[in-house]
Amino acid sequence: xNHHPARKPDLDSREHIEAFVDHFYRRMLGDEQLxxxxxxxxxxxxxxxxxxxxxxxxxxxxxxxxxxxxxMNIHRQLHRKRALVPEDFQRWLALFTATVDDYYAGEKAExxxxxxxxxxxxxxxSLG
Numbered sequence: 001x002n003h004h005p006a007r008k009p010d011l012d013s014r015e016h017i018e019a020f021v022d023h024f025y026r027r028m029l030g031d032e033q034l035x036x037x038x039x040x041x042x043x044x045x046x047x048x049x050x051x052x053x054x055x056x057x058x059x060x061x062x063x064x065x066x067x068x069x070x071x072m073n074i075h076r077q078l079h080r081k082r083a084l085v086p087e088d089f090q091r092w093l094a095l096f097t098a099t100v101d102d103y104y105a106g107e108k109a110e111x112x113x114x115x116x117x118x119x120x121x122x123x124x125x126s127l128g
Contacts, residue, residue, distance in 0.1 A: 010106025011061050018054045020112075024099045025050060033091050041082045060115055061108050072126060079127045089120040 009016050025046065028034045038044050056071070078084065096116045100109050 008103060008105040008109075011057075011100070011104050011108040011112050012106065014054075014058050014062070016104065017057050017061060020099065020104060021050060021054050021057060023103060024096060025053075027095050027099055028092070031091065031095060034088065034095070037078070037082065037084070037088065042078050057112070061112055072123070075123055075127065084124075084127055086124060089124045093117060093120045 011017050011020055029038060075084070093116060097113050100113055104112075
């Protein structure tokens with residue numbers, strides 16, 4: 001049966017964006033390529049990390065598009081501990097895109113994928 005895309009919500013509210021981030025991190029933390037980076041190398045504390053990520057995406061998608069430069073420094077420190085390779089960024093982006101497509105549709109959902117593509121590109125370039 002062909003599902004009408006309008007049945008999926010857009011990433012147009014904090015509630016939807018927070019749910020998206022939860023889905024996305026669940027996938028990454030279950031991914032054999034990316035999970036070790038988050039768990040063993042970065043040792044992120046999800047209860048601290050996820051609210052920041054949710055705020056960041058709310059900023060990007062719901063209005064204030066100011067780029068939060070701190071994110072680059074955090075990833076630089078991580079890169080020093082374990083070099084992030086192009087495959088890591090490709091995998092991150094693939095999971096991000098798949099998660100958006102599985103649960104969301106609409107203008108903001110499309111924008112989220114474009115923004116994620118440029119974030120992955122910029123970060124890979126800066127760390128390279």
